[in-house]
Amino acid sequence: xxxxxxxxxxxxxxxxxxWLGTFFMAALGTYFPIQNYNIMQxxxxxxxxxxxxxxxxxxxxxxxxxxxxxxxxxxxxxGTMRNKFIVGGRRITVYMANFLICTAAAFIISxxxxxxxxxxxxxLLGTFNADISHIxxxxxxxxxxxEVFTAIFTLIATLIPNKANGAVSCILMGLALFISGxxxxxxxxxxxxxxxxxxxxREICEFLYDFLPGCQLIQLCNMNAVHPLRMFLYSVxxxxxxxxxxxxxxxxxxxx
Amino acid sequence: xxxxxxxxxxxxxxxxxxxxxxxxMFLDAVNTVISQYMSFKxxxxxxxxxxxxxxxxxxxxxxxxxxxxxxxxxxxxxxxxGTMRNKLLIGHSRAAIYFSNLAVCxxxxxxxxxxxxxxxxxxxxxxxxxxxxxxxxxxKLFAVSLIVVTAFAAMLLPISTxxxxxxAGVTTVIMFSFVLMMLTMIINGGLNEPKVYEAYTxxxxxxxxxxxxxxxxxxxxxxxxxxxxxxxxxxxxxxxxARIQLDDMPENPAVIPLxxxxxxxxxxxxxxxxxxxxxxx
Numbered sequence: 001x002x003x004x005x006x007x008x009x010x011x012x013x014x015x016x017x018x019w020l021g022t023f024f025m026a027a028l029g030t031y032f033p034i035q036n037y038n039i040m041q042x043x044x045x046x047x048x049x050x051x052x053x054x055x056x057x058x059x060x061x062x063x064x065x066x067x068x069x070x071x072x073x074x075x076x077x078x079g080t081m082r083n084k085f086i087v088g089g090r091r092i093t094v095y096m097a098n099f100l101i102c103t104a105a106a107f108i109i110s111x112x113x114x115x116x117x118x119x120x121x122x123x124l125l126g127t128f129n130a131d132i133s134h135i136x137x138x139x140x141x142x143x144x145x146x147e148v149f150t151a152i153f154t155l156i157a158t159l160i161p162n163k164a165n166g167a168v169s170c171i172l173m174g175l176a177l178f179i180s181g182x183x184x185x186x187x188x189x190x191x192x193x194x195x196x197x198x199x200x201x202r203e204i205c206e207f208l209y210d211f212l213p214g215c216q217l218i219q220l221c222n223m224n225a226v227h228p229l230r231m232f233l234y235s236v237x238x239x240x241x242x243x244x245x246x247x248x249x250x251x252x253x254x255x256x
Numbered sequence: 257x258x259x260x261x262x263x264x265x266x267x268x269x270x271x272x273x274x275x276x277x278x279x280x281m282f283l284d285a286v287n288t289v290i291s292q293y294m295s296f297k298x299x300x301x302x303x304x305x306x307x308x309x310x311x312x313x314x315x316x317x318x319x320x321x322x323x324x325x326x327x328x329x330x331x332x333x334x335x336x337x338g339t340m341r342n343k344l345l346i347g348h349s350r351a352a353i354y355f356s357n358l359a360v361c362x363x364x365x366x367x368x369x370x371x372x373x374x375x376x377x378x379x380x381x382x383x384x385x386x387x388x389x390x391x392x393x394x395x396k397l398f399a400v401s402l403i404v405v406t407a408f409a410a411m412l413l414p415i416s417t418x419x420x421x422x423x424a425g426v427t428t429v430i431m432f433s434f435v436l437m438m439l440t441m442i443i444n445g446g447l448n449e450p451k452v453y454e455a456y457t458x459x460x461x462x463x464x465x466x467x468x469x470x471x472x473x474x475x476x477x478x479x480x481x482x483x484x485x486x487x488x489x490x491x492x493x494x495x496x497x498a499r500i501q502l503d504d505m506p507e508n509p510a511v512i513p514l515x516x517x518x519x520x521x522x523x524x525x526x527x528x529x530x531x532x533x534x535x536x537x
Contacts (some may be wrong), residue, residue: 043474061432066427073423164423166331168325171430175321 004089004097012101018072021063021105022112025056029113033121040125048129049121050223056113057080057142057221058178060062061213063109063151063173066167068102073163081255091251099154106146130223137228138220144235145216149177151239155246159253181214188215210234261358277322277364281372286314289379296384304388310384312394313401316369316497317437320408323365324433327409328426330364331357331416335425340536350532358413358524365409366402373398400513401500407493407516407523408433408509413490414527418534422425436494443485444498446477491515 012018032052040047074228075098077080084094128135153170188209191197199206209215210227211234219225262533268274288311295305334340334357358470381387387394412429455470477485489495496512499505506512 030510037262037475045474070423070427077374077423164426165424167427168329168430172325173428175434175475 001093001097003092004084005220007099008097008101009104012071015067015071016069017067017126018105018109021067021109025059025063025113026110026116028056028059029116030120030124033117033124035093035101036121037124037256046060047125049117049127050129053114053117053121053128054136054221055225056110057145057217059113060106060110060146061174061178061217062171064106064146064149067105067109067115067172067254068150069167069170070163071102071105072098072154073160073166076161077163083092087253093181095154095158095243095247095250098158099151099246100152102150103147105148106108107143110143110146121195134171134223138225140224141225141235142220144232144239145213145220147239148213148235149174150244151242151246152177155242155249158246158250161255177214178215178217181212181217184217185209211238213238257350257356260343260352261359264356264360265332267373268364269270270445271326271330273326274364274441277326277368278371281315281322281368282375284318285372285375288314288380289376289383292380293383302424303384303386311431312478313397313500314376314489315372316401316404316501317440317494318399319365319369319372319405320412320433320437321430321495322368322395323361323405323408323515324412324429325426326368327412327416329422330361330430331413332422332425334420336450344536349527350491352381354413354417354528355433357417358527362406362411363408365405368404369401369450373401377513396509397500400509400516403513403516403520404496404500407519410527411523412491414530417527417531420536433494434444439488440492440494440498442503443489443495444502446475446485447482447489449473449475451476451478491519493519 032055033049035050036047036049075084083093085091152173156169156173157166160169188205191205192202192209208229209219213235216225216231216235219231225231292306292311296303334343340353344350377387414431415432416425416429419428435466441495450473453468453471453473455468457465489499490506490511493516496516499512
C-alpha cells in the first residue's frame with residue numbers, strides 16, 4: 001500500500017491537470033478578496049470575508065470530475081493498472097490507493113483556494129463575522145462533501161476502463177450533481193417555505209436538503225447550514241457506501 | 257465528399273451516444289410538459305404562461321452541452337479507431353473530411369434540438385390545447401434557433417478535430433460548452449441588474465410606515481464592462497440561445513442570425529485551415 005501511495009503521489013506531483021486545477025483555484029482565491037475590496041472602496045461599504053470564502057465548494061466537484069476521470073483513466077490506458085497487478089498489488093489496495101490520492105488532490109486544491117483567500121482577504125477585508133468554531137464546522141462539512149464527490153468519481157473512473165468514456169461519465173456526473181444541487185436546492189427551499197406542506201412532505205424535503213451532495217454544497221457555500229452534524233454524517237455515509245460498492249465491484253470486475 | 261457523407265451518416269444512425277442524446281432530450285421534453293401541466297393543475301392561472309415557460313424553444317442553451325458530448329465522442333472516435341487515417345489513406349482531402357464531419361455534427365445537433373421542440377409542442381398541444389402564438393412568429397424563432405444550433409456545432413467541431421486524443425478532446429469540448437453556458441448566465445444576470453433601486457414605502461404588520469429612499473444598485477454593470485457584456489450578448493451563440501429561450505430578442509431581429517452566421521463562417525474557416533496544416537502523425 002505504501003509503495004502504491006508513493007508511486008501515486010509521484011504521478012500526482014507530475015500531473016499537469018492537477019497543477020492546472022491548483023493554479024486556477026489559487027487565482028480564484030486571490031481574485032475574490034481583491035474584487036470585493038475594490039467594490040468596498042468604490043461603494044464605501046463593508047464586505048466581510050465570510051461571503052466568498054466557501055465559494056470553492058461549488059467549483060471543486062467540477063475540477064475533481066475532470067481530474068479523477070483522467071488520473072484513473074490513464075492507469076488503464078497506459079497499462080499502469082496491469083503493472084500494479086503483475087507485481088502483486090491486491091485490487092482493494094489499488095482501489096484505496098487511488099481513492100486516497102484523489103482525496104489528497106481534492107484537499108490540496110481546496111487549500112490552494114483557502115490559503116491565498118485568507119492571506120489576501122484578512123488584510124483587505126478584515127476578520128470574519130462568523131465564529132471561528134462555526135467556520136471550522138463548515139470547513140469540515142465541505143471536506144466531507146468533497147470526499148463524497150471523490151468517492152463517486154473514483155468509483156466511476158475505476159469501473160469504466162475506457163479512458164474517454166470514464167472521463168466523460170465523471171464530468172457528466174459532476175455537472176448533473178452540480179446542476180441538480182442548484183435547481184433541486186431552490187425547489188426544495190421554495191417547497192419548505194410554503195405553508196401548506198404536509199408534515200411528511202416537509203420531513204422528506206428537509207432530509208433531501210441535508211442528504212443530497214448538491215444541496216449540501218448550496219448550504220455550505222452560503223455558510224447557512226442548519227444541521228451541520230447531520231450533513232457531515234450523511235456525507236461520511238455516502239462516501240463510505242460508494243467506496244464499499246466500488247471495491248466490491250472492482251474485485252469481481254473482469255479486467256481482461 | 258458524397259462517400260464521406262454517406263459513411264458519416266451511417267455511423268451516426270448506429271451511434272449509441274447519439275441515440276442516448278435523442279432519448280435524453282425526449283425524456284426531458286416529456287418531463288417538462290408533465291411538470292408544467294402539474295403546476296398548472298396545482299396553482300391555476302393563465303395556460304399561456306405555463307406553455308411559454310420551458311416549452312418549444314425553452315431548452316436551446318442545453319443543446320450546446322448535449323451536442324458537445326456527441327461531437328467530442330463522435331470525432332474523437334475517428335482518431336482513436338483509425339477512421340481518420342483510413343479516410344486520408346484512400347485519398348480524401350482534409351477539407352472534404354472536415355466539411356463532411358461538420359455536416360454530420362450539424363445534422364446531429366439539429367436533430368437533438370428538434371426532438372425537444374417537437375415533443376414539447378405536441379405534448380403542450382395535448383396538455384394545454386393550443387400553441388398560444390401565431391405560427392409565423394414560432395416558425396421565425398425556430399428558424400433562428402436552427403442557425404444558433406448550427407453555430408454550436410460549427411464552434412465545437414474545430415476544438416474536437418484539433419485535439420487527436422479522444423479523452424482530452426471530449427473533455428475540452430464539454431468544459432468549453434459549460435464555460436460558455438456559465439458566461440451566458442453571468443452576462444444575462446449582469447445586464448438585468450437595474451441601475452437604481454426605486455424608492456418605496458410599505459406599512460408593516462404593526463401599522464408603522466417604512467420608507468426606503470432611491471438607492472444605487474452596487475451590482476449594476478456600467479461603463480466599458482457593460483459595453484463588453486452587450487457585445488458578447490450579441491456575439492456568443494449560447495447567449496443567442498438564452499435570448500431565444502427567455503424571449504429577450506434584440507430590437508433588430510437580424511442581429512442574432514447574422515452574428516451566428518458570422519460565428520459559423522469564422523470557426524469553420526479557422527478549423528478547416530488549422531486542420532489542413534495539422535501534423536496528424
